[in-house]
Amino acid sequence: MRALVLLLALSCPALADVPQVQTDIPPVAALVAQVMGDLGSPGVLLDKGGDEHDLHLRPSQMRALNGAQLLVWIGPELTPGLDTARQSVPDLQSLALLDDPATLRQDYAGGGINPHAWLDPTNASRWLDLIAQRLSALDPDHAAIYAANAAAAQAQIAALDADLARQLSGLTQSFVTYHDAYGYFTAHYHLPSAGGLAAGDAAAPGAARLSALRAQAEQGQIACAFPEAQHDPALITNLAQGTALFIGPPLDPVGSTLDPTPQAYASLMTALTQSLLTCANKP
Ligand SMILES: [Zn+2]
Incomplete structure (x- = not known):
């Protein structure tokens, strides 16, 4: 068995270096998936039909988080339950997108930060760079691929944004x-x-x-x-x-x-x- 594992690791050395990534919600997973491209795919912790403000991990999801090197998420403002869970996982890196100083942040009319920041495509575009940078730090061998994938995804978001703006006028x-x-x-x-x-x-x-x-x-x-x-x-x-x-x-x-x-x-x-x-x- 050990020999087989060793053989597999030797035959695809690149695969062993690509980080396991978990995400909170599908739009964040999509941005990570675009940056990872053919190298891998992130997990997503929100259940189908789930309420993002009431995200609590089941044991199987907790195991998935334990197997990850990186959590890419909006932040505790959106999913307070995930904040508690991720702090219990040793060595799990966190990229909380709302924490980025260049992210456009908005308050609710009644006060308090509105965490639904992915609904502004300017933020999604910015986050592609952040995701590529963090993945590259964990996996420098693939830095050029992450950067190129992020740039391609940014071009797609720019085209999408222009199309939606035209329709919504x-x-x-x-x-x-x-x-x-x-x-x-x-x-x-x-x-x-x-x-x-x-x-x-x-x-x-x-x-x-x-x-x-x-x-x-x-x-x-x-x-x-x-x-x-x-x-x-x-x-x-x-x-x-x-x-x-x-x-x-x-x-x-x-x-x-x-x-x-x-x-x-x-x-x-x-x-x-x-x-x-x-x-x-x-x-
Ligand atoms: Zn919401």
């Missing part, structure tokens, strides 16, 4: 979303958002928030309301009842329904755009 109607996650997206694309029904951590909204939004809807200040993939649509349905609010398709800001493929970032941003555009094209 047609969206002038104000809309409300289930949770207050979209500030980076609405600021970047200059969209007239009325914010979230629930707060940024997706905790259920209070009666005051509900009646304030209802009054805005009755006065015609909000045209559309969007439920979310991970949350019961009943609150949005209740808000819309008796008003002219158009209920759009469920949004998935964290890509929880997506496989963590290299294309997942573009898929998430494209799906979000197409869903929001139903508000511009509603009957």
